[in-house]
Amino acid sequence: MTDAHLANRAVVFAYHSVGVHSIKVLLARGIDIALVVTHNDNPNETIWFESVAALCAEHGIPTLFEPEADALFNAVKELAPDFIFSFYYRNMLPVDLLALAKRGAYNLHGSLLPKYRGRVPVNWAVLHGETETGATLHAMEAKPDAGAIIAQTAVPILPDDTAFDVFGKLTVASEQTLWHAIPQLLAGTAPTITNELSQGSYFGGRKPEDGRINWQQTGQQVYNLHRAVAPPYPGAFTDQNGHRFIIKKARLTALPKANLPQGICVVDNVIFGVCGDEKALNIAELIYEGKVISPETCKQLLESS
Template sequence: MTDAIPTNSAVVFAYHSVGVHSIKVLLARGVNIALVVTHNDNPNETIWFDSVAALCAEHNIPTLFEPEPEPLFEAVAKLAPDFIFSFYYRNMLPVPLLALAKRGAYNLHGSLLPKYRGRVPVNWAVLHGATETGATLHEMAAKPDAGAIIAQTAVPILPDDTAHDVFGKLTVASEQTLWDAIPKLLAGTAPRIINDLSKGSYFAGRKPEDGRINWQQTAQQVYNLHRAVAPPYPGAFTDQNGHRFIIKQARLANSPKANLPQGLSVVDNVVFGLCGDGRALRINELLFNGSLITASQLQQLLL
């Protein structure tokens, strides 16, 4: 007598807090996770999110860290999973690998597809002043974020939300989306909605240099940049008087400050950043050489 092969088995590619919460959903819904593939943490990156590796160790789930393509393909082929899932895994999965999933391969994406396809969708949505985003479970295809949509959950982006704030909402939205969709995927009754790529746009990744402030832009544009890259992301920065400053926390000023020069200034012991439309950001926390500086310290550096 041989052991029965587990049904509803899955190979999961995962990273970040969304990866952790999504694996927990699969376990709670009775999916048999045969293998998790994840990333090694980058020592040059601020790791503010939950650890997939730690969760897998806790649950004794076999785990591979960034394996080479050929041994990875062989490992997944041997497991012959029903499903392949990708939860904030940072690499595209090749089509031959996806084809190893007997009942489909699915990805969780941090936007309301087809909007904001591609990299760092939360940051792009905040940068562009979007008032809503969400989580989408979709089929994986040769092109990124192009497969049929299975389920979506929307979340609001409030006027002062940073990308970090929105990511917290998306983590919950991803969990809810997956929780609702898994029973339908297991039963073979999940809907497949056409992902009309003509109604959205694709965005590439962002580099630290993309956080440089252009003070000629409007105050809302500069504020959106700050919100999109505020810590724990690298932060919006400006070079002034030979020094680099990073905005940690700011708000739009209540009244115009057109009498100030563009860029950073100190007025009545308050730091402002004047923008091209005569409006300003009131900067409540400013970083210099990795530490917070006061308005009086900034004033001395700007002399």
């Protein structure tokens, strides 16, 4: 191994599509990836994203799956990496582990820090009706998403984008951010921008129950919830007449008729979700018991005793 490679040695913690594409960027930029640490897939989770483990197997990169803390520390210490990178790895890395990186430890976060620190930032941004988000490469420290900002790339959130749509854009933004930052990190010339804690908020993870629809909210609020959790995420749902319905595909529209009750209804063979203002969701695909149902079937379920 050459001295140049030794100066560019990295240990990478990665998962998800961002992890896959970020590893590809490191390889293309000549980074010597000595080890990748990743997660085992959760059998209870819908795995719609690309596999870091499969990529590492293809390239012959040594891989560990959720190792014990002591074993992980010793493995990284022995490798003496120049860099540690975290790309959508789901666990916080302890400070003593980060300190093993001789030239710095960096994380890719799915928002334009300091906004939307914490978990599932794309889903939160869509839920709150943001029109822009992006990818941020920042230094890692004890507090999550709080280290100095190295580089950022913004992407638009269009009015009908779902979180899945935005995540696709974010994956490309992550590639771009890392691609432009790596030469500066290697040269020791990467700029740093203060990541002001006072200017951003932390957000926690989301559970399937958080997708429950409150039809008293405005149409835009309900539509944002749908967009934020639409499949392949668990989906926005409502319980009506003893049945649970999950919205798969919808668009925001005006009420088709006046004085419709709030919630799911069928008008002229079209399924609507009536909200608390003069708006409704025109529901193109509604799921019941795991299958997309027709307006006729929906009407029958709503009218059954």
